[in-house]
Structure formats: C-alpha cells, structure tokens
Amino acid sequence: MAGRCPRSPRVFLPFLYPSLFPLNGISRPALAAGVKGTRRNMNTSTTSPEPSAPSDDLRSRLNPDPDDYSMTNFSDKAKLSLYPGPGGHGCISFLREAFVPDGPPNGGDGGHGGNIYIQAVHGETSLHKLARKKFVRAGRGKSGMGSARSGQRGEDVVIPVPVGTVVREISRDDPEAESRFLSRRERKRRSRESQPVEAEVDEEGEPVGDPNLHKWVLYNGMSSSDRKRMDLPPLPSRDRLFRQPAAPILLDLSRPTPQPILLAVGGLGGLGNPHFASKNTPKPLFATRGEAALTLEIELELKLLADVGLVGLPNAGKSTLLRSISNSRTRVGDWAFTTLQPNIGTVVLDNNKGRPMLTSYRKVAHSSYGRSDPFGRPSDTQPEVERRTRFTIADIPGLIEGAHLDKGLGVAFLRHVERAGVLAFVLDLSAGNAVAALKSLWNEVGLYAHMREEEERERKRQAAIDWSASAGTDAEDSAFWPSTMSTDLDAPAGVGQGGLHIAGKPWFVVATKGDLPDTQENFRELRDYLAAISRGEEPHPSGTEGAWTRDCAAIPVSAINGHGVDRVVHWAVGLLDG
Ligand SMILES: Nc1nc2c(ncn2[C@@H]2O[C@H](COP(=O)(O)OP(=O)(O)OP(=O)(O)O)[C@@H](O)[C@H]2O)c(=O)[nH]1
Ligand SMILES: [Mg+2]
Numbered sequence: 132m133a134g135r136c137p138r139s140p141r142v143f144l145p146f147l148y149p150s151l152f153p154l155n156g157i158s159r160p161a162l163a164a165g166v167k168g169t170r171r172n173m174n175t176s177t178t179s180p181e182p183s184a185p186s187d188d189l190r191s192r193l194n195p196d197p198d199d200y201s202m203t204n205f206s207d208k209a210k211l212s213l214y215p216g217p218g219g220h221g222c223i224s225f226l227r228e229a230f231v232p233d234g235p236p237n238g239g240d241g242g243h244g245g246n247i248y249i250q251a252v253h254g255e256t257s258l259h260k261l262a263r264k265k266f267v268r269a270g271r272g273k274s275g276m277g278s279a280r281s282g283q284r285g286e287d288v289v290i291p292v293p294v295g296t297v298v299r300e301i302s303r304d305d306p307e308a309e310s311r312f313l314s315r316r317e318r319k320r321r322s323r324e325s326q327p328v329e330a331e332v333d334e335e336g337e338p339v340g341d342p343n344l345h346k347w348v349l350y351n352g353m354s355s356s357d358r359k360r361m362d363l364p365p366l367p368s369r370d371r372l373f374r375q376p377a378a379p380i381l382l383d384l385s386r387p388t389p390q391p392i393l394l395a396v397g398g399l400g401g402l403g404n405p406h407f408a409s410k411n412t413p414k415p416l417f418a419t420r421g422e423a424a425l426t427l428e429i430e431l432e433l434k435l436l437a438d439v440g441l442v443g444l445p446n447a448g449k450s451t452l453l454r455s456i457s458n459s460r461t462r463v464g465d466w467a468f469t470t471l472q473p474n475i476g477t478v479v480l481d482n483n484k485g486r487p488m489l490t491s492y493r494k495v496a497h498s499s500y501g502r503s504d505p506f507g508r509p510s511d512t513q514p515e516v517e518r519r520t521r522f523t524i525a526d527i528p529g530l531i532e533g534a535h536l537d538k539g540l541g542v543a544f545l546r547h548v549e550r551a552g553v554l555a556f557v558l559d560l561s562a563g564n565a566v567a568a569l570k571s572l573w574n575e576v577g578l579y580a581h582m583r584e585e586e587e588r589e590r591k592r593q594a595a596i597d598w599s600a601s602a603g604t605d606a607e608d609s610a611f612w613p614s615t616m617s618t619d620l621d622a623p624a625g626v627g628q629g630g631l632h633i634a635g636k637p638w639f640v641v642a643t644k645g646d647l648p649d650t651q652e653n654f655r656e657l658r659d660y661l662a663a664i665s666r667g668e669e670p671h672p673s674g675t676e677g678a679w680t681r682d683c684a685a686i687p688v689s690a691i692n693g694h695g696v697d698r699v700v701h702w703a704v705g706l707l708d709g
Pocket of ligand 1: 462644
C-alpha cells in the first residue's frame with residue numbers, strides 16, 4: 132500500500148534537489164498543500180516551501196554536541212533463577228489444658244510457599260534491573276503451630292517486565308515432581324510384574340522403613356529405631372490450588388498483562404498431626420513436612436515494540452533523523468557506533484497547536500486479554516479503528532557488512548526492529564553508492580531473519596520433546612498449561628518462510644545528508660533502483676521471494692536542518708495504517 136504522504140515529490144524536493152525535480156510552472160504555495168501544518172522545530176512552512184535558515188534552537192537540537200544526550204540504563208537480556216517458597220511443616224501438638232492433661236492432636240498445618248508470577252506492564256522499559264538481580268525468591272511458608280494455628284502463607288512475588296518481553300525456560304529442578312514420578316513408575320512396575328510388596332531390608336537385614344520417611348516430621352522424643360519401625364500411613368494425595376506450568380515455559384508478553392502470569396509454584400505446606408488421627412493411631416506422633424519448591428531457570432529477552440524501525444550503516448544519520456521528528460535526545464556524533472543501545476522516540480502527529488498534522492486511523496485489537504482467562508491469553512479479538520495521534524520509532528546501533536558474523540555490534544539489535552510494522556532504511560547520500568549500501572543492509576537483515584528462523588525451528592524441536600516423561604511433570608499438568616501459550620509465541624508471522632517475517636514488511640528509504648554537495652546523482656540512482664523494484668524489474672534487495680516490493684520510496688532529507696522530514700512521518704504513517 133502506498134504511503135499516505137503526497138505522491139508528488141515536488142512538495143519537498145525543491146529544498147534539496149531543484150534540478151532533479153523542475154517546478155514546471157506550479158506555483159510554490161500550491162506545492163506545499165500536501166503538508167497541512169508546521170511541525171515544531173521544523174522549517175517546512177505552509178506558505179512557502181523555501182527552506183528558511185534553521186533557527187539556533189533547531190541547529191543545536193539536530194546538531195548537538197556529542198555530550199548533549201540523555202542515556203538510560205538498558206539491557207535487553209536477563210537470566211533469572213526463580214526460587215518459589217517451600218511449604219512450612221505441619222505441627223505435632225496435643226491439647227493440654229487444665230483438666231485435659233492428655234488431649235487430642237491439635238497441630239496446625241504449614242503455610243504454602245509463595246508463588247512467582249510475571250507481568251508485562253507499561254512503564255518498564257528495560258531488563259537491566261533483573262539482569263543485575265540474577266535471582267528471585269518468594270517467601271517460604273511458615274510452619275504450623277499448636278492450638279491448630281496454621282502457618283502463614285509465603286509471600287508471592289510478581290516480576291514486572293516491559294511489554295515485548297519473551298520468557299523462555301532454560302531448565303528446572305523439581306524434586307517433588309521427580310519423586311512423584313519415580314514412585315508412580317515404581318508402583319506401575321510392581322503391578323505389571325504383579326510382585327507382592329515386600330518389606331525392604333538393608334544390607335544387614337534390618338527393615339529399611341518407609342522410603343518416604345524424609346517427608347514426615349516425627350516427634351522429637353522418639354529413638355531412631357522407633358522411627359524406623361514406625362508404621363506411617365501412606366502420604367495423603369492433595370489437591371493443589373495452583374499447578375506448576377508444564378515445561379518448557381515459553382511466553383511472549385507482547386501486550387500488557389492485566390493479571391500476573393504464574394511461572395513457579397511454591398511448595399505445599401505440610402499437614403498437622405490431627406490429619407492422621409485414626410482409630411488405631413489416636414495420638415499421631417507425626418506430621419508431614421512442607422514440600423520443597425522447584426527451581427526454575429528462565430531467560431528473558433526484550434524485543435522493543437516500535438511502529439517503525441530505523442536500519443542503517445553507522446554514522447548514516449539515524450539518530451539525527453530520530454531527533455528531527457521526535458523529542459528524543461539520543462546521542463549524535465560524527466563517528467561510527469555513536470549509538471550503542473536502542474532508542475525509542477515517539478512522533479506526535481500534531482503541530483503542538485491543537486491541529487493534527489495529518490489524519491490517519493489505526494486498527495486496534497480490543498480483546499479480553501487476561502480478563503476472563505487466568506493466563507491472560509488473547510481470546511476474541513475485534514479490530515477497531517481509532518484515530519492515530521502518535522507512533523513510535525526505534526533507532527538501533529548501525530549495522531556493518533558482516534554484522535551477522537558478529538562484526539561491529541553484530542545483528543542482535545535487529546530484534547528490536549523485528550516486530551516493527553515498517554522498516555525505514557537510512558542511507559547517507561554522501562557516503563558512497565546508496566544502492567550498494569541498501570543491498571548490503573538488506574543482506575544483513577536477510578541473514579539475521581534466517582538465523583532467527585533456524586533458532587525458531589530448533590526451539591520447536593526442543594518443545595516437541597516430552598518433558599513430562601523426563602522431568603516428572605504430571606501429564607495432567609501439561610494439559611493444564613495451555614499449549615497455545617507456547618505456540619503462537621515467539622514465532623513471528625511468516626517465520627519459516629525464508630526470511631519473509633522481516634522481508635515481508637513494508638519498507639522505505641530515507642536518503643539523508645541531502646544538503647551535502649554532489650549527492651544528487653547518488654539519489655537519482657537510488658530512486659531509479661527503487662522504482663525498478665516497484666515495477667518488478669529488479670528483485671527485492673534481500674533476494675527473498677515474495678518480499679514486499681510495492682511503492683518502494685526514497686525520501687531525500689536533510690535531517691540536520693529538519694528539511695523533508697515531515698514527508699518521512701507522512702510516509703511511515705501511510706504504510707503503518709494503509
Ligand atoms: N550534513 C549533514 N550531516 C548530517 C545529517 N544527518 C546527520 N548528520 C551528521 O552525521 C553524523 C552522524 O549522525 P548520527 O545521527 O549520529 O548517525 P547514526 O546513524 O545515528 O550513527 P551511529 O549511531 O553511529 O550508527 C553527525 O555528525 C551528524 O551531525 C544531515 O542530514 N546532513
Ligand atoms: Mg546513532
């Protein structure tokens with residue numbers, strides 16, 4: 132779909148290349164009709180397209196000192212060990228009152244351990260705090276007490292993460308699930324071989340006692356041989372309020388989650404001795420221990436969610452462009468790799484005088500995300516339309532040739548533009564052949580897309596392994612954790628189609644530094660090349676079959692002067708909402 136900005140290049144091009152686009156007698160005010168208003172800090176005018184000299188304010192904003200920038204802590208990866216709380220032990224106690232010297236058992240139950248949840252919230256922008264933290268621990272359940280007082284429940288912990296975070300389980304160690312699984316397997320083996328359950332003996336012929344002895348709290352005054360001989364009842368099977376999500380956990384928190392999502396469940400509290408009182412054992416001298424909780428290792432990866440992603444070689448002028456269309460104070464400097472971390476700017480579609488600069492409507496998906504579903508899964512989504520007032524734009528560190536081989540800063544930062552609706556390739560017209568630069572950038576992006584797809588396939592292979600057999604997760608637990616949580620997740624639309632999930636996005640080119648001399652010829656070549664792609668005479672620069680090739684536009688700008696940048700905004704909005 133074509134961009135929404137006026138198709139005639141004459142609207143802005145006279146600023147940069149009057150010889151390329153002769154006016155043909157069209158009056159200058161008429162040329163400006165496509166741009167409805169003035170943007171703050173910009174020199175495009177409603178009355179005259181003539182570039183006025185940039186004000187000092189604008190000059191210093193768009194060509195700032197290298198130390199004039201704001202920088203925040205940022206990290207897009209974190210590994211966390213999660214330790215939900217273990218359960219508190221049950222209590223062995225008996226009623227002792229005046230005139231009741233030998234009362235019934237009244238030991239309280241232990242409290243359950245605290246759970247660990249995760250929630251994607253607006254306002255969080257980075258994972259650096261979690262990356263430093265390294266582990267998260269929920270509260271342990273308190274042990275039960277006499278007089279039938281139950282122990283307090285351990286405190287739950289909610290991990291707030293930025294919207295756009297992907298959560299992947301690396302490993303888990305669940306001693307309880309493992310022992311449940313082993314005892315179930317043992318029971319099955321015995322019933323298959325129809326073996327009578329014989330009392331096991333140790334090497335010296337002494338009875339070994341209950342293999343689950345370690346799960347009981349025994350009265351302190353007992354001797355160890357009494358303990359071994361003690362006839363303990365079978366461990367009661369218990370209902371769980373929360374079930375541990377099955378392995379491997381894989382979540383894509385690409386929208387805010389109104390309710391926290393459960394990651395790791397705390398251990399169950401032990402049962403007090405009244406639970407084991409029976410006709411034969413009216414005074415049980417035992418209670419159960421609280422369950423040990425599992426340990427979960429997870430990896431968090433933040434993929435920023437911007438509407439438009441800027442991709443370009445180092446020093447191309449991406450950050451200057453971002454400054455010129457938003458209020459971003461990202462760092463600008465005349466050397467490669469000035470930008471070392473992604474920056475997001477918000478472009479407000481308003482000239483700050485209460486008048487919209489352009490009118491566009493975006494599709495919004497309203498859903499009952501998390502409202503009716505305990506897991507916050509999207510349900511019936513109904514796209515609606517609302518007036519667009521802003522969009523976000525992500526500026527990432529520059530890519531160099533061979534970035535996929537980890538040259539320069541590598542291609543990892545492309546993950547922040549991977550989900551952008553539109554890609555804007557920023558090319559420096561004064562730095563050699565722009566067509567070659569565009570091809571080289573697309574080549575790196577294409578290789579990154581293939582790498583991501585390979586990773587995705589590998590992850591799917593891993594996910595296909597039946598973890599319940601090896602890690603001891605209950606089969607019903609697997610059913611409990613909805614498989615949709617892990618399938619619609621990480622796979623961006625089009626993954627597995629040879630890089631299409633990126634090459635299929637709408638894109639355009641911003642040709643910067645058009646104010647510098649001898650850039651017209653370079654721009655002319657670039658424009659002709661893009662026109663040939665649009666006509667289908669040239670393949671997509673990444674070489675991907677079926678990639679987006681409609682209306683490939685090159686917009687010449689002088690970001691440092693704020694010239695032509697309105698057109699970038701118009702075109703981007705047109706592609707986003709078109
Ligand atoms: N003449 C001219 N210079 C520009 C223009 N845009 C940017 N520059 C200059 O080019 C240099 C690099 O600009 P940046 O915006 O830092 O470039 P970048 O692409 O963000 O660079 P990295 O962050 O290193 O990838 C700075 O000295 C800018 O002042 C422009 O339109 N015209
Ligand atoms: Mg930069």
